[in-house]
Amino acid sequence: MTVSVTPSTFSFVDFDADLIRRIGDGLVDALGIDRPVQVEVDETTPLGRVRTDIGDVITVHVESGAFEDSRKPRQQSEEATTANLGRALLRARDRITGGFGEAPADDELSLRQIAAWETYCVGRLARMGVPVNQQRWKYNFRNRHGFTDVADAAFERVWQSDGLTWGELETISLEGAATPS
Amino acid sequence: MRKFFPVDSLARDSRFNQITMKQSQADPRSSLIAQEEKRPKTNRLQPSRPDASDAARSLMHGIFVGEIQALEGAGRTCHDFETGTEAPFALKLDMARQAWDEARHVEISVKLSEWMGTEIGQYAENTVLFEAACSTDPVLRLAGVNRALEGLAIDVFTTMKEFGDIAGDPFLEFCEDWMLADEVTHVKMGSDWLRRITENDPERRKKALEFQSVVDKIFSFGGTRSDSQESPIGLARRFRELAGFSDDEVEDIADVSLRALEERKAFARQAQAEAVEQFSAS
Numbered sequence: 001m002t003v004s005v006t007p008s009t010f011s012f013v014d015f016d017a018d019l020i021r022r023i024g025d026g027l028v029d030a031l032g033i034d035r036p037v038q039v040e041v042d043e044t045t046p047l048g049r050v051r052t053d054i055g056d057v058i059t060v061h062v063e064s065g066a067f068e069d070s071r072k073p074r075q076q077s078e079e080a081t082t083a084n085l086g087r088a089l090l091r092a093r094d095r096i097t098g099g100f101g102e103a104p105a106d107d108e109l110s111l112r113q114i115a116a117w118e119t120y121c122v123g124r125l126a127r128m129g130v131p132v133n134q135q136r137w138k139y140n141f142r143n144r145h146g147f148t149d150v151a152d153a154a155f156e157r158v159w160q161s162d163g164l165t166w167g168e169l170e171t172i173s174l175e176g177a178a179t180p181s
Numbered sequence: 182m183r184k185f186f187p188v189d190s191l192a193r194d195s196r197f198n199q200i201t202m203k204q205s206q207a208d209p210r211s212s213l214i215a216q217e218e219k220r221p222k223t224n225r226l227q228p229s230r231p232d233a234s235d236a237a238r239s240l241m242h243g244i245f246v247g248e249i250q251a252l253e254g255a256g257r258t259c260h261d262f263e264t265g266t267e268a269p270f271a272l273k274l275d276m277a278r279q280a281w282d283e284a285r286h287v288e289i290s291v292k293l294s295e296w297m298g299t300e301i302g303q304y305a306e307n308t309v310l311f312e313a314a315c316s317t318d319p320v321l322r323l324a325g326v327n328r329a330l331e332g333l334a335i336d337v338f339t340t341m342k343e344f345g346d347i348a349g350d351p352f353l354e355f356c357e358d359w360m361l362a363d364e365v366t367h368v369k370m371g372s373d374w375l376r377r378i379t380e381n382d383p384e385r386r387k388k389a390l391e392f393q394s395v396v397d398k399i400f401s402f403g404g405t406r407s408d409s410q411e412s413p414i415g416l417a418r419r420f421r422e423l424a425g426f427s428d429d430e431v432e433d434i435a436d437v438s439l440r441a442l443e444e445r446k447a448f449a450r451q452a453q454a455e456a457v458e459q460f461s462a463s
Contacts, residue, residue, distance in 0.1 A: 011456050012209050044453060046210040048232065064210065070239070070304045071198040073208060111231060136298025140234035143348050 001028050003037045012043040013064050015076040020067065023081050027089050030128060033058065034096065039085065041067065050088045051106060054095055060088045082130050083122070090121040099165035115144035116158055116173035123159035134159070145177040184261045185317060188308050191253065196302030197246075202309040202399060209456050211449030223410040226340055228348040236413065237344055237353075238299045244337060245290035246306040251334070252283035254314030254326045261319075268319045272378075275370045279327075282363045289356050296352055313396045320378050324389040327371020328426075329396035332434070334364040335424060336406050339417035361420065368424035397434050404442025408435050412442060 003024035005017040024037055038059045048065030052058060066084040069077035094100045094117075104113070119141050126132045138155050145151035154176025158169065193199065226236055258276045262268035291301065313325035338361040345353030379386035401407060406414040416438065421431050 011459060012453075044210055046208065048235070071302065073200065073205070073305055074210075111229075114231070133298050133300070135295070136234075136238065139238070139296070139298045142350070143228060143234050147349050147351060 001033055001036050003028055003039065005039045005041070007041065007043070010041070010043050013068070013074045013076070015041065015043070015064070015067060019076065019078065020081060020085075023078065024085060027082070027086050031086075031089055031093050033089060033093060037089070046073075048084070050084055052088050052092050054092050058089070058092045060085065060092075062088075079131055083125060083132055086125045086128075086130055087118060087121045090124060091117060094121075094166075099163075101166070103166040112144045112173060112177055113170065115141050116154075116169055116176075119155060119158045120161060120164060120169055124162060126159075127162075141176075145173065146179065148179075150178060151176045182260065185315065186253075186257060188311050188315060191250075191308065191311060193306070194302075196300075198302065198305050199308050200305045202307060202312075205305075205307055205309075206445070206448070207452075209449060209452035211446065211453075224413055225410055225415060226344055226413040228344060233344075233348075234297075237341070238294070238297045239304055240337065240341065240413070241290065241294050241297055242299055242304040243307070244334075244341070245287065245294055245301075247310050247330075247334065247337075248283050248286040248290050250308065250311040250314070251326070251330060252280055252287060253311055254322070254330070255279040255283055257314060258319060258322055258326070261317075269378075272319070272374050275374070279367050279370065282367070286360050286363070289360060293353060293356055309399060313399075316392070318385075318389075320375060320385055320389045321392045323371045323375050323378075324393035325396045327367055328375065329393050329400055331364050331367040331371065332397070332421060332424070332426070333400045333406060335361065335368060335420045336414050336417045338364060339420055340414045365420055365424045368421075368426070372425035394433065394437060398437045398441050401438040401441035404438070404445045407438035407442050409439060409442055412438070 003021050005020045005024070008017045010017070020039055020041070024039055027033075028037055036057045038057050039062060040059060041062050041064060043064045045063045046065045046068070047063045048068070049063045050066050051061040053061070062084070067076055067081040069075045069080065095103065103109075103117075109117070119137050122132050122134075122137050126134065137159075138152070141155045141158075142151055145154060154172050157172050158164075158176075161169075161172075164172075191199075224230075226240060227233065230236060255276045258268070259273045259280065262273075264270050264273060294301070310330050313330055314322060316322045316325060338357045342354055342357035342361060344350075345355075345357060375386065375389055379389065404412050406412055406416065408416050416431070416435055418431055421434075422428075426434075
């Protein structure tokens with residue numbers, strides 16, 4: 001499947017559209033994405049939100065901070081590009097391949113649900129060999145589920161999982177967010 | 182041993198990448214403008230923000246490098262000035278005590294960063310804090326470091342403490358509270374020494390306060406700190422009062438911070454328009 005990137009040249013940041021496309025090609029192959037992917041980078045904002053529209057084409061809307069090297073402002077990070085594009089494509093694949101039919105639309109997900117799904121995606125990316133900092137994602141999970149042993153146990157279950165359905169993911173997340181008695 | 186160390190000679194290993202305030206502010210992208218067009222009005226660092234975890238990690242790293250530079254600044258003040266003729270021994274003793282506090286803060290910040298999943302040097306280090314500590318007049322240095330820099334630290338720690346409290350993070354809230362108490366003491370030391378040394382020299386005091394005002398504006402980081410909800414960091418008025426700032430002084434800092442916010446937004450709009458123009462022309 002093809003990956004295309006817009007814009008093809010950048011003026012606000014020093015990004016390389018070819019590098020984004022190559023990384024996208026590798027991820028599409030590795031994840032078995034079944035349709036073309038269009039990556040649209042908004043270089044006018046340093047924020048790092050990533051949003052996905054799924055149709056005949058998967059369109060990934062990326063704010064430039066998501067692909068940026070936090071050590072070197074306005075420079076691209078191959079690691080960040082891989083991890084953040086990978087997360088978006090994994091979530092899209094979850095929706096496409098089934099088991100996630102009852103998941104709310106992206107803009108209706110709660111912060112707790114987003115944290116659980118992100119954890120599920122990043123855990124799988126880590127097993128694919130993509131460099132990620134697990135503690136970063138545990139901290140995010142704790143912020144949304146609580147700083148408790150129950151939340152930490154839920155994080156470990158989600159992180160280690162493959163092949164979850166939305167219902168299974170939501171159950172683990174809700175259990176993790178429960179206040180311990 | 183060398184005196185008056187320049188900012189570009191600070192000792193850092195290969196994990197760190199330093200940037201100047203000029204480089205930081207030259208970025209034509211601005212979340213403040215994006216905020217206006219695409220996001221709710223508030224940008225205050227709170228757990229309810231979708232990007233709260235990453236924003237808190239970034240700010241925590243900023244605190245970490247700020248603590249290193251504050252340690253270097255207080256340490257330099259102990260060494261750079263002759264005891265008695267240029268700076269009283271008791272002032273240097275206070276700066277030595279502050280250096281000890283800052284070293285402890287660096288260690289706490291490293292541990293908090295690990296807790297939050299951040300590596301040392303993961304974010305660019307803005308060296309503007311140490312630049313305020315390079316004055317050759319100890320009174321200006323007190324105004325720049327103890328009142329402006331440490332005043333900013335009060336605002337930052339208050340924001341982070343509230344963040345930890347709301348998120349239920351037991352370590353973050355606890356550590357920030359203790360560091361905040363130290364920062365209030367540091368500002369108070371600066372305020373007291375500034376008044377004592379310039380007691381019979383109104384011209385020097387005026388110059389020091391003007392320097393502090395300039396530094397306060399720079400430390401507003403183009404609106405990162407102000408009373409406006411558009412700023413991630415608020416102005417901690419109560420703790421500033423405890424640190425010895427008068428009501429008028431707090432109002433002045435509030436005004437200068439808001440001006441910095443508006444100037445940054447105007448600059449970003451202009452820079453974006455110019456970038457679009459250049460891009461279209463090419």
